[in-house]
Amino acid sequence: MDTVKPMARPHQTLQKFMHLALGWICVGLGIIGAVLPVMPTTVFLILAAFFFTKGSPRIRHWLISHPTLGPPIQNWEDTGSIAPRVKLLALSMMGFTLGAAIVFAAPIKILVIQALCMSAAALYILTRPNA
Template sequence: MNQILYKNILIILGWFFVLLGMIGIVLPVLPTTPFMIVALAFFAKSSPRFHQMLLNNRLFGGALKQWEDSKTVSRRSKYRALLLVFASFSISIMILHGKLGLQAMLVTIAIIFLIFIWHLKEEVM
């Protein structure tokens, strides 16, 4: 009974992170791939079917397979993510002109995201 409950909780969490990742496709402030990686980890422990579904997805399956195999990202993906974070946060900061507290918060979050992305290991060719 406890094993079934544990698996169901992991499946629910996996779908929650898939949903966040899907929202991230539309909302540039939310990063899609990290949420999908977390969902992949939950599904790996609870549902082989959902795990394979993510790995076979045509949009982000390749990046997830690479992450699962080698814990690396492509240099192109890394630079694209850095650019997207920089651009989306810059626009958000400009929109909040005159609201220094919110701007400072966004700058702090952007710096954390940029450092995190920068430190991801790149695939070795």
């Protein structure tokens, strides 16, 4: 006897599509972040894995199983840890970005906001366990 799969409700289909689209956007931003020193990579990949949980478990599995992209996501999901090399890279890029803003004479108001935001992010990164 044939079993008929119930059709997905329209809002479920839209929700799945949105999770899938947001996941791919985050993967794209993560890859851009791997090339550009001023954008993060791991944060976007962790977000992509989150979105793919509901959008496409198959793509999520591919992402977390990827030999290059997967380990930072798995470290974060398993223990909330960040590899020391990644911490150093993140802090270096923050310092480089703030230094560039100073060199290019950004307004003091912008420099203060940037320094405060980066300090908070750096503190968060430094307080995570090492992978």
